[in-house]
Amino acid sequence: MSDPTDHPTPAPRRRTGRGRVITPYARRSSRGLITLATVTLGSGITMLDTSVVAIALPTIGRELNSSLGGLQWVNNGLILSLSALILVGGSLGDRLGRRRVYLVGVVWFALASLGCALAPATGWLVVARVLQGVGAALLTPGALAIIRSSFREEDQPAVIGTWAGVSGVAVAIGPFLGGWLLGHFSWRWIFLVNLPLCAVVILAGLAAVPESRDEEATGRFDVAGAGLTSAVLASLTWLLIDGHQWPPVLAATVATAVVAGAVAFVLVERRAAYPLVPLTLFSSRVFTSANLMTFLVYGALGSILFFLVLQLQNTVGFSPRDSGLATLPITIILMLLSAPMSTLAQRLGPRRPMTVGPMIVALGVLILSRVAAGSGWGSVLVGTSVFGLGLAVLVSPLTAAVLGAAPERLAGAASAINNAVARTGSLLAIAALPAVVGLSGADYRDAGLLTAGYRLATYITAALLVLGGLVSWFGLRGTGPAARPEPGPSQTPTA
Secondary structure: OOOHHHOOOOOOOEEOOOOOEEOOEOOOOHHHHHHHHHHHHHHHHHHHHHHHHHHHHHHHHHHHOOOHHHHHHHHHHHHHHHHHHHHHHHHHHHHHOHHHHHHHHHHHHHHHHHHHHOOOOHHHHHHHHHHHHHHHHHHHHHHHHHHHHHEOHHHHHHHHHHHHHHHHHHHHHHHHHHHHHHHHOOOOHHHHOHHHHHHHHHHHHHHHOOOOOOOOOOOOOOHHHHHHHHHHHHHHHHHHHHHHHOOHHHHHHHHHHHHHHHHHHHHHHHHOOOOOOOHHHHHOHHHHHHHHHHHHHHHHHHHHHHHHHHHHHHHHOOOHHHHHHHOHHHHHHHHHHHHHHHHHHHHHOOHHHHHHHHHHHHHHHHHHOOOOOOOOHHHHHHHHHHHHHHHHHHHHHHHHHHHHOOOHHHHHHHHHHHHHHHHHHHHHHHHHHHHHOOOOOOHHHOHHHHHHHHHHHHHHHHHHHHHHHHHHHHHOOOOOOOOOOOOOOOOOOOO
16 A cells, blocks of 8 residues: 555646656655665765775775876776766756666666776776766766655755765765775675665666656757866866876976866857756855855865875774774764754754864864874774764755755756766865875875875865865855745746
8 A cells, every 4th residue: 555645735746847747755755765765875875985995995006006196096087987977967867867867877887886896907997987987977966856856845955964964974984884895805895785785776766766857958968068078177187196297298288278178168058058067057156155165175075085094004004994993983973963963954054054064074184184103093083073073064054055056947957066066176186185295106105105195185175174164154145044045147946
């Protein structure tokens, strides 16, 4: 017998784009719960994979004889293609159907994960990681777009809070899971574990998730915008990771091409009938500020986790399992506090949590900066606990602020833009910081060199976090508990 709350009569009906009409689910209905589990687990797998791989990098480096640059590419391969193509994924979902593109992305990600597990050398693994990113780019923006189109409006803040909290837990639990897998199996199992999880997502998605699309998505697909995005990010990442080894003329040429490509992208998007990035979204001060904060904060988060794992294993002497246990407080705090913090953010508005959260994370990073040879569990656990508290404060209101600043028909684009900004921030920080702090080649295997570079990296990331908090304080003025972020002049507020 079906749950009567699966079809709440007061909810407004929404067209799917092919004449069919869906009735948004109640959050606690059986279909609502399955839909939420589907999008949460699917997007969580990609986030889990990123953080699981981080804990395995030293082991992969030893077994495949990788340089520091090779490890950067293993870490960044997925992030690069995800950042470059996530806007394409959001646009394809809006056009072809969000559920369809989401599930295709899950299948693609599973097959690429199998390719990673079979990799015999660093180059093979990097290619497979890039292919993983393609699948992640198809599924990631669809998660929030499906939430916006599948649930009643009054339930969406709580659903988004649950999604954001569980996704944050997936990021945080990755090092712990990775450490356990490395302690009992080969590093290849960190990729094989994705296969059964993806199978569950596919079955649940086919059973319960309704199809939806943007009825106004017409005209030619923005091929030029997609190509320019991919070319600019790939060139910039290549420049940041390997550019210090190039002749000055080559480095200057690539840098000039990156700037020219970025300018061309903006011009193309302004003229496109159906742009990959609807620039009208950025006429909202809240949308622009939230994405700038995202760039700074997620750049800091990605880089500190990259450096912390190397420092714990190569300098302090932690095993992969112990490195995972050291991050366990982040997981526990996110699990316990994500839902209460989401409720509090609804009462306070996004400005204060998005200001205070990055500051708390920065404090945690400064505590972790003291981790060195001879450090015990105490300083590590205190640092990761404070770190986790800050994450719990900022994650849910950030997601809600971004989506609240966009009309529903552009939910896929808004989600894709914010995800692209987050991944790009992490991508560029991980690519640039090792060279900035003086690390290259096999330096990460030298405890003295690594500690000096690690400490400088923590100071830089703490500064980025503080700057992100200040952007939120000044950029989110006027957003209160009862106020929706203002739309741009050409946008229509979501009813």
